[in-house]
Amino acid sequence: MLAALSFALYLCLGLVTGLLSGLFGIGGGVIIVPLLYWGFALLGFPGESLMVMAVATSLATIIPTSIASGLAHHRRGYVDWPFALKLAPAILLGAAAGANLVQVLPVTLFKLVVALFQVGVAITLLVPVATGSNQPVRRIGTGLMVVAGWLTGCLSALVGIGGGTLSIPFMLYCGLSPRHAVATASVCGFPIALMSSGVYLLTGWNQPGLPDWNLGYVHLPAWLGIALASVTTAPLGARLAHRLPVSRLKRWLGGMVGMAGTKLLMDTLLPE
Secondary structure (H helix, E strand, O other): HHHHHHHHHHHHHHHHHHHHHHHHOOHHHHHHHHHHHHHHOOEEEOHHHHHHHHHHHHHHHHHHHHHHHHHHHHHHHOOOHHHHHHHHHHHHHHHHHHHHHHOOOHHHOOOOOOOHHHHHHHHHHHOOOOOOOOOOOOOOOHHHHHHHHHHHHHHHHHHHHOOOHHHHHHHHHHOOOOOHOOOOHHHHHHHHHHHHHHHHHOOOOOOOOOOOEOOEEHHHHHHHHHHHHHHHHHHHHHHHHHOHHHHHHHHHHEEEEEOOOOHHHHHHHHOO
């Protein structure tokens, strides 16, 4: 019974993840990570592995989601492929570095980084910023592209996201329109998720005490449920991104992420 309820929760998370990926290009990790963390705790999984499992599983689910969302945006002609391909090598290197860094971080510090990032994302979603729609296209040097890609990949691998919350502001600065930035960010989530989840799989392969049905740090039932549902709603999110008032939706999302991040921060700083 508990297993069935858990899988139903994973399916619901997947539906939300796909919509968020298509709408905002963010991959859904800002919602998935805290909910998986608390869900895994309720299932009695080992406490020292809860956050790394939540992050690793979230990243693994972004692989199919980013493919579905990216294809949907590509069909509408909004993906800036030259920009994405320039950013991809640095993203891959950063994602590998971030996933390996987790192995040496103390558990409490790791949880604190994730919680603070959640709160930071909530602030950026709630506070209006310039969209960049009227900004000229800037000539960006190779060095800046490498730094931006590496930082995006590294931090995304640390906190379990597809990188859109980091890469979209940079793309807007470079002169991409909001729609092109969202579409291109959804594509860039694929190399982040592929590299980082692969590292988490390998580094967790022989770790003792992990629950059944784990592949490294990736919990397969959660991955399957979220992945199955997310690929069905990602194209819908991409369609809605061109019809709905995205700025209002971002504020709603910011409120949810803010509440989750605040609770996670309190759980970390004030453990029972």
